[in-house]
Amino acid sequence: MSLPSLNSLRTFESAARLKSFSLAAEELFVSPSAVSHQIRQLEERLGVSLFLRLDRKVALSEAGEKYYPQVKIGIETLLNATRQLLEFSSESQSVIKMSVVPFFATRWLLPKLEKFRQAYPEWQLKMQTSTVASEFTQQGFDLVIRRGTGPWPGMVDKLLCRERLAAVCHPNMSAEVSCIEDLIKQPLLINAKVDSEWQEWFESQQRVFSTPAMSFDFQNTAQILDACLSGAGVALIDPVMIRQELAQGKLINLFELSVPSLRHYYLVYPKAYQEQSNIQLFERWICAELAADPLMIDRL
Amino acid sequence: MSLPSLNSLRTFESAARLKSFSLAAEELFVSPSAVSHQIRQLEERLGVSLFLRLDRKVALSEAGEKYYPQVKIGIETLLNATRQLLEFSSESQSVIKMSVVPFFATRWLLPKLEKFRQAYPEWQLKMQTSTVASEFTQQGFDLVIRRGTGPWPGMVDKLLCRERLAAVCHPNMSAEVSCIEDLIKQPLLINAKVDSEWQEWFESQQRVFSTPAMSFDFQNTAQILDACLSGAGVALIDPVMIRQELAQGKLINLFELSVPSLRHYYLVYPKAYQEQSNIQLFERWICAELAADPLMIDRL
DNA sequence: ACTATACATGAGTATTTACTCATCTGTAGA
DNA sequence: TCTACAGATGAGTAAATACTCATGTATAGT
Structure with a gap:
C-alpha cells in the first residue's frame, strides 16, 4: 500500500491541530495556497474528505477526526527518531x-x-x-x-602526501656499500605487506634485483626504522620522515637520492x-x- | 526540521528488517540498485551511516540500530492509520x-x-x-x-435534466382562463424559494406580470402539486414530471405549452x-x- | 578458474512534487 | 457599504524524486 507523502501528512497534522489553513501556512513557512493544495491533494489521494469547509473556517470531518491522532503519533515518532539520530550523530561528531x-x-x-x-x-x-x-x-x-x-x-581517498624512498642504514654499515649492487650483499629490512618494494626500487635505478644474502621481515615501517637504527640492515624509508636521524648522523642516505614510491x-x-x-x-x-x-x- | 522522504524511510525499514538490500528490493518491487540509491541518499541526508557494508552482506550500524525501532513504529502507525481510514472510507463507500x-x-x-x-x-x-x-x-x-x-x-455539478415549465391547474378551473392575461385573476401557487418564477414565465411569453388577485406560497414543488391537484390554483410545473396526472385528466396544461426554465x-x-x-x-x-x-x- | 551473488556507482529520464502568483468567492465586522 | 479575512482554484515552473540500465568490484562456492 502506498502512503501519501510525508509533507502532505505534516500539512494535514498542522492544519488539523491549528484548525486553520492559514495558521498552518504560517507554522510551515509556506503560503496558504500551498496548504490548500496539499490538503486537497491528500484528500484526493485518500478519496476522503478530511476537512469540512465552513465559510471562513475549517473543521475536521468525521474521517479527519479518525485519522488525525494516529497521523500525529506517526509523524512525531519519525521526527523524534530523526532528531535523536541527529543528536546522536552530533554527539559523535564532537x-x-x-x-x-x-x-x-x-x-x-x-x-x-x-x-x-x-x-x-x-x-x-x-x-x-x-x-x-x-x-x-x-x-x-x-x-x-x-x-x-x-x-x-x-x-x-584524499592524498595527504607523496612518498619517496631512499636506501638508508646505520653509519657503521655504510663502508660496505659503495654501489647499488652491493645492497644485496647486506641484510635488507623488508615490509612484509609490501614485499615487492625493494624490487621496485632497484628497477627504478635500472638495476636487477636478486634475492639478498639476508633479509628481515617487519609488519610496518616503524618497526623497520627501529631495526635500521640498531644497525640490523638497510631499509627503504622516506627521508623526510627521518630527517632528524639523518641530521644527527644516526642514519645515512647511502646514495643521497630518493625515488618516487608507488605508495x-x-x-x-x-x-x-x-x-x-x-x-x-x-x-x-x-x-x-x-x-x-x-x-x-x-x-x- | 525536515524529514526524509517516506519512501526512503520505508526502504530503510525493509532493508533493516530483512538485513539485505536485494531482499528489500524484492519486497518493494524495485531493483536492488534503487534500494542502494535510496539508502545512500538517506545516509547522506542524515549525515550518518546506517548500514555497515560487509562484503556481500549488510548489517545495521550503531546509528542504524538506534534509528530502526522508532522508524518502524512511525511507519507502521502511519500505515495503519491510512489503512483504517481507507477501510472506514471503504465501508462508507458501500x-x-x-x-x-x-x-x-x-x-x-x-x-x-x-x-x-x-x-x-x-x-x-x-x-x-x-x-x-x-x-x-x-x-x-x-x-x-x-x-x-x-x-x-x-x-x-452534473446536469441531470433540464426543466420546462407549464401553467397547469385542475380541470375545474380551466374554463375561467382563456388567455395568459387571465392568469393573474386566478390564485397562483408560488414557490417561496423562487418567487420570481411566475414573472419569468410571463416575460418569456412577452407578457407583463402583475400582482395576482390571490396567491399561495409553498416550500417546494411537491407541495405546490398537491395544492394544484386539489384545485387551489394555477401552478408552474414541468409537464414531464406530472405526465400521469395530465394523461388521466387530473390536471391540464392550460396553454399546451412549456417554457424553458432558468432552473x-x-x-x-x-x-x-x-x-x-x-x-x-x-x-x-x-x-x-x-x-x-x-x-x-x-x-x- | 569460472560462475553466481550482492552491494556500489554513474548517467539518464520520466514523473512527481511543492510550491508561488494571481484571482475568486463568501462571509464577518466596522 | 467597504474592508479584512480565509479558504479555493488554475496556471506555471523549478526542483526533487524515483527509479532503470549498464557496469564495476569483491567475495563465496563449485
Whole structure:
C-alpha cells in the first residue's frame, strides 16, 4: 500500500491541530495556497474528505477526526527518531575516531596533534595505530589514514602526501656499500605487506634485483626504522620522515637520492560520511598543516 | 526540521528488517540498485551511516540500530492509520447518502430506485428529501440532487435534466382562463424559494406580470402539486414530471405549452469526493437511467 | 578458474512534487 | 457599504524524486 507523502501528512497534522489553513501556512513557512493544495491533494489521494469547509473556517470531518491522532503519533515518532539520530550523530561528531598507519602517526601526525588540540579544544581525538584494512567500517572509525596506492572503492581517498624512498642504514654499515649492487650483499629490512618494494626500487635505478644474502621481515615501517637504527640492515624509508636521524648522523642516505614510491599516504573515509562535520573539520586541518610544513612542500 | 522522504524511510525499514538490500528490493518491487540509491541518499541526508557494508552482506550500524525501532513504529502507525481510514472510507463507500429535492425524489427518482437496488444489491442507499443548501458537507452526505441555476463553488455539478415549465391547474378551473392575461385573476401557487418564477414565465411569453388577485406560497414543488391537484390554483410545473396526472385528466396544461426554465436538476458533490466509488457508481447509474427514459429525451 | 551473488556507482529520464502568483468567492465586522 | 479575512482554484515552473540500465568490484562456492 502506498502512503501519501510525508509533507502532505505534516500539512494535514498542522492544519488539523491549528484548525486553520492559514495558521498552518504560517507554522510551515509556506503560503496558504500551498496548504490548500496539499490538503486537497491528500484528500484526493485518500478519496476522503478530511476537512469540512465552513465559510471562513475549517473543521475536521468525521474521517479527519479518525485519522488525525494516529497521523500525529506517526509523524512525531519519525521526527523524534530523526532528531535523536541527529543528536546522536552530533554527539559523535564532537569526537573524531581514526585509525592511522603507525609510521605516519609517530613521525608526522602525533607531533602535530597538540596544535589540533589547541585550535579545537572542544574536539576529542581518538586514535589507533593500525595497518589492518577496512576495520574502520566495523569499529566505528570516522576516518583512517593509510599508506597505499588507492583508490579504495566506496571511499573518499584524499592524498595527504607523496612518498619517496631512499636506501638508508646505520653509519657503521655504510663502508660496505659503495654501489647499488652491493645492497644485496647486506641484510635488507623488508615490509612484509609490501614485499615487492625493494624490487621496485632497484628497477627504478635500472638495476636487477636478486634475492639478498639476508633479509628481515617487519609488519610496518616503524618497526623497520627501529631495526635500521640498531644497525640490523638497510631499509627503504622516506627521508623526510627521518630527517632528524639523518641530521644527527644516526642514519645515512647511502646514495643521497630518493625515488618516487608507488605508495602514498591517504585520508580515507566512506563517501556516506563526507557531510559529517568531524570529518570535514579534520580534513581541512590536516591539509592545512601539511601545506604549512616546509619539508612537505614537494610532497603535496 | 525536515524529514526524509517516506519512501526512503520505508526502504530503510525493509532493508533493516530483512538485513539485505536485494531482499528489500524484492519486497518493494524495485531493483536492488534503487534500494542502494535510496539508502545512500538517506545516509547522506542524515549525515550518518546506517548500514555497515560487509562484503556481500549488510548489517545495521550503531546509528542504524538506534534509528530502526522508532522508524518502524512511525511507519507502521502511519500505515495503519491510512489503512483504517481507507477501510472506514471503504465501508462508507458501500453506502450512498444523498439529499434530494423532494419533487424530483418523488416524481422521478424514487420510482427508479428499485432498479438501482436490483442492479446493485450490495449498495445501501440512504436518502433524505430536503431543499436546504450545503448541509451535505455537514451531515455526511455523499451527494445532493438540487434544483437550481448552478454552478456551486467547489462542487462538481452534473446536469441531470433540464426543466420546462407549464401553467397547469385542475380541470375545474380551466374554463375561467382563456388567455395568459387571465392568469393573474386566478390564485397562483408560488414557490417561496423562487418567487420570481411566475414573472419569468410571463416575460418569456412577452407578457407583463402583475400582482395576482390571490396567491399561495409553498416550500417546494411537491407541495405546490398537491395544492394544484386539489384545485387551489394555477401552478408552474414541468409537464414531464406530472405526465400521469395530465394523461388521466387530473390536471391540464392550460396553454399546451412549456417554457424553458432558468432552473434545472443537478447532481452536486464536493470535488474532493469525485474519486469515491459510491459517487462514481451512482452518477453513472442515474445518467444511464435518465438517458434510457424516453420522456426525458429532450431534457438531457 | 569460472560462475553466481550482492552491494556500489554513474548517467539518464520520466514523473512527481511543492510550491508561488494571481484571482475568486463568501462571509464577518466596522 | 467597504474592508479584512480565509479558504479555493488554475496556471506555471523549478526542483526533487524515483527509479532503470549498464557496469564495476569483491567475495563465496563449485
